Every structure is written in structure tokens, then in C-alpha cells.
Amino acid sequence: MQLLIAERAQRAVASRRVFPYLVVVTLVLGLLAGFLVTLVNRDEFPTFADGLWWAIVTLGTVGYGDLVPSNTAGRVVGGIVIVVGVTFVAFLTAVVTSSFISADQEKAAKAEMRRREVSDEDTRQLLGQVLERLAVIEARLDDRPSRECGGERAPPS
Numbered sequence: 001m002q003l004l005i006a007e008r009a010q011r012a013v014a015s016r017r018v019f020p021y022l023v024v025v026t027l028v029l030g031l032l033a034g035f036l037v038t039l040v041n042r043d044e045f046p047t048f049a050d051g052l053w054w055a056i057v058t059l060g061t062v063g064y065g066d067l068v069p070s071n072t073a074g075r076v077v078g079g080i081v082i083v084v085g086v087t088f089v090a091f092l093t094a095v096v097t098s099s100f101i102s103a104d105q106e107k108a109a110k111a112e113m114r115r116r117e118v119s120d121e122d123t124r125q126l127l128g129q130v131l132e133r134l135a136v137i138e139a140r141l142d143d144r145p146s147r148e149c150g151g152e153r154a155p156p157s
Helices: 002-014 019-038 049-059 072-143
Strands: none
Touching: 002 019, 002 072, 019 072, 049 072
16 A cells, blocks of 8 residues: 555656645645644643644644644644644655656756667768668779779779
């Protein structure tokens, strides 16, 4: 299952359609954190909407300060959400950057291979033309009288 998710994520990043996946993962983490903080700190987060707002703001590392956990359990959840948010942002930045670079390197390698194939074909064509010209020159030289033989044709070598 994890391999399937990783493979789909890599394809999404490579095709540069990663945004929907980022939205879904962020939404799931926000929902989970909002639900947890609402459960453990009812005084400051009386509704799930308050917990969700706080979780999204904290996950995004903005931290407006309009809603703050007041008890120990809420602060523990808050600390975990802050660490997860910063780690998540750093991880996503690294993965997306790495995948973009990898995709660009693959494109560059394919383009270089096509360029070499075209270059090889051009070289073969030019070599064929040179060989044809050389054959014409050799034929003309064979038909020309030789100076060493007094105007007679030179013996074949």
C-alpha cells in the first residue's frame, strides 16, 4: 500500500500535478489536529471549526495567535502540530524540488539522446556523400593519363 502511494505521488510530482495531493494531505492533517485539539482543550476550542482553524494556521507555520491552547494537553498537541507542520513543509519542499530536478534531468537526457541519434544519422549521411565524392575522384584519377608513363595510363595499384 505504501509503495503504491509513493509511486502515485512520484508520478504526480513528475507530471507536475502534485497540488491536489498536497491539498488532500494538508486537509487530512488539519482535520486530525483540529479534532484532537477540540477533544483535549474544550475551553479554548469549543467548536470543531475553531480547532480546524487553529490546526490549519499552525500547520502552515503562520500562528496568528487568535486561538491558543491553554492546558497542558492542548499545548502538547500544539507542539506536535508545530513540529509536524514545519517538518511537513520542509519534506514537501525537498520532495517536490527533487522530483522536479529529476524530471528535468530525464527530459534533458532524452533530448540529448535524440540529438545524438540525429547527429549520428547526419554523420552517416555526410560520410556517405564524402565516400561518393571520393569514388568519383578516384575514378577520374584512374582514367587520367599518368605523367610517369609518358602519357600512358598508370598501371592499377
